[in-house]
Amino acid sequence: MKIAIKLPFALLFLSATLASADPSPARIKELTHFVRQECGFCHGLHLTGGLGSPLTAPALHGKDAETLIAATLHGIPGTAMPGWAPFLSNADAHWIIHALKTGFPK
Amino acid sequence: MKITALLAALVLYSLPATAEPLMATGDLGLIVERATGSLLEVNTTHARILRRIEGLGDLSHASMVFSRDERYAFVFGRDGGLSKIDMLTGLIVKRVMQSGNAIGGAISQDGTIIAVANYTPGGVKFFDTDTLELLAEIPTGSKVVGIEDSTDNRFAFSLWENKQGEGEIWVADLSIDRKNPKITQFPNIGKQPYDALISPDGRWYVAGLFGEKGIAVLDMWHPERGVKRALPDYGRSDPTLPVYKMPHLETWAMVGNLAFIPGVGRHEVVIVDVSTWQQVGVIPVAGQPVFVIARPDGRQLWVNFAFPDYAKVQVIDVEARQVINTLQPGKAVLHMEFSPRGEQVWLSVRDGNRVEVYDTRTQKKRAELPALAPSGIFFTPRAHRFGL
Numbered sequence: 352m353k354i355a356i357k358l359p360f361a362l363l364f365l366s367a368t369l370a371s372a373d374p375s376p377a378r379i380k381e382l383t384h385f386v387r388q389e390c391g392f393c394h395g396l397h398l399t400g401g402l403g404s405p406l407t408a409p410a411l412h413g414k415d416a417e418t419l420i421a422a423t424l425h426g427i428p429g430t431a432m433p434g435w436a437p438f439l440s441n442a443d444a445h446w447i448i449h450a451l452k453t454g455f456p457k
Numbered sequence: 458m459k460i461t462a463l464l465a466a467l468v469l470y471s472l473p474a475t476a477e478p479l480m481a482t483g484d485l486g487l488i489v490e491r492a493t494g495s496l497l498e499v500n501t502t503h504a505r506i507l508r509r510i511e512g513l514g515d516l517s518h519a520s521m522v523f524s525r526d527e528r529y530a531f532v533f534g535r536d537g538g539l540s541k542i543d544m545l546t547g548l549i550v551k552r553v554m555q556s557g558n559a560i561g562g563a564i565s566q567d568g569t570i571i572a573v574a575n576y577t578p579g580g581v582k583f584f585d586t587d588t589l590e591l592l593a594e595i596p597t598g599s600k601v602v603g604i605e606d607s608t609d610n611r612f613a614f615s616l617w618e619n620k621q622g623e624g625e626i627w628v629a630d631l632s633i634d635r636k637n638p639k640i641t642q643f644p645n646i647g648k649q650p651y652d653a654l655i656s657p658d659g660r661w662y663v664a665g666l667f668g669e670k671g672i673a674v675l676d677m678w679h680p681e682r683g684v685k686r687a688l689p690d691y692g693r694s695d696p697t698l699p700v701y702k703m704p705h706l707e708t709w710a711m712v713g714n715l716a717f718i719p720g721v722g723r724h725e726v727v728i729v730d731v732s733t734w735q736q737v738g739v740i741p742v743a744g745q746p747v748f749v750i751a752r753p754d755g756r757q758l759w760v761n762f763a764f765p766d767y768a769k770v771q772v773i774d775v776e777a778r779q780v781i782n783t784l785q786p787g788k789a790v791l792h793m794e795f796s797p798r799g800e801q802v803w804l805s806v807r808d809g810n811r812v813e814v815y816d817t818r819t820q821k822k823r824a825e826l827p828a829l830a831p832s833g834i835f836f837t838p839r840a841h842r843f844g845l
Contacts, residue, residue: 395518396535402576
């Protein structure tokens with residue numbers, strides 16, 4: 352699935368700057384559970400895809416991180432992907448995407 | 458005297474060699490432990506765990522159907538695994554990897570054919586229930602959703618998106634030749650059908666649409682009349698409104714002429730008169746409903762919810778059309794299953810690592826069983842119903 356989202360420049364700037372601080376270890380534990388369980392409904396517990404596209408490191412290889420972060424926070428119009436901004440901070444989304452791209456923890 | 462001794466000898470002789478008591482399967486069930494790829498076999502009369510069955514692969518979003526004798530379960534795993542389980546022994550009798558990524562399946566009216574819907578590669582495969590031998594295969598070029606069994610060994614299913622980005626409904630008829638399904642295609646039924654149901658009598662196949670409003674309805678008595686659109690206002694009222702979990706349609710609750718269906722992205726249960734396919738009301742609830750299931754007598758509906766309201770379950774009185782109780786079983790109630798006549802309901806509480814059993818009359822908890830991140834709960838009486 353192609354991800355084509357035009358983002359306001361300000362938002363890109365925000366997520367890039369705020370994300371410099373990693374979430375706390377406790378938050379990372381929550382986020383790991385969150386991705387495996389909630390994202391797993393559509394993307395699979397093992398992130399190999401389902402109704403949603405696969406989120407494994409090879410599947411995300413070469414995809415722009417900022418675009419993926421924006422998709423995580425704001426959804427992808429025209430698809431079933433919702434925006435998770437009410438529950439995730441920019442730093443959370445930044446951590447999730449980088450973790451997915453490098454192989455997500457169990 | 459002699460006769461008594463002879464009788465005693467006969468009775469002794471006819472006892473089975475093992476100490477295992479004879480057991481029936483009508484009050485058994487399986488609970489999916491999604492993270493560990495295992496199943497818990499349970500007895501619903503005594504609210505007891507019999508055993509854990511392991512080695513089922515990826516069970517995220519797993520579902521299953523039962524053989525008509527209620528002895529075997531056919532489990533559909535996300536990784537394309539199809540496993541046949543003997544409820545009497547808890548053993549995996551047979552297991553085949555039939556695709557790369559599957560979403561669910563169904564069993565034929567006569568109980569001899571299993572159909573599996575696949576995402577990757579998109580299509581449907583049919584297997585013999587005795588041997589799990591492949592009977593036939595239908596490539597679709599699209600993710601397949603909402604596969605349902607109907608009368609006359611027919612299966613209906615939907616295509617999420619064809620090459621033109623449109624949804625389709627297909628019917629496969631295996632009544633004449635199990636190895637050569639007769640396929641009827643209904644193109645352009647609406648955008649992104651995401652799940653479907655068949656009415657309890659096997660007649661109405663209904664697909665929910667994610668990409669636009671409305672539903673697509675096919676009369677299995679008269680497929681020649683084609684797919685009709687209904688409920689023009691049903692669906693996402695606002696496309697920007699997030700839907701955190703797709704509602705399930707497989708168990709749309711039907712009570713008399715009324716169907717009670719989850720509002721998509723809305724905090725409501727929608728009431729539909731199926732004699733006219735018109736929306737006749739809504740019931741406000743505590744979140745985005747995932748499952749709306751009717752107690753077998755049709756007097757109550759039990760509703761669970763999508764993230765972030767999934768710690769709650771609400772009970773609706775059908776006559777009053779309102780919520781009569783809100784339960785707080787805890788985070789992530791993923792599924793609910795009634796006992797055959799509905800005096801109890803079982804809830805899976807994922808993050809609590811337990812299954813809770815409620816008395817539906819008092820709505821009080823009467824048992825709690827430990828389970829590892831449980832999701833789907835499936836009881837054997839499903840064997841005798843269409844579309845489960």
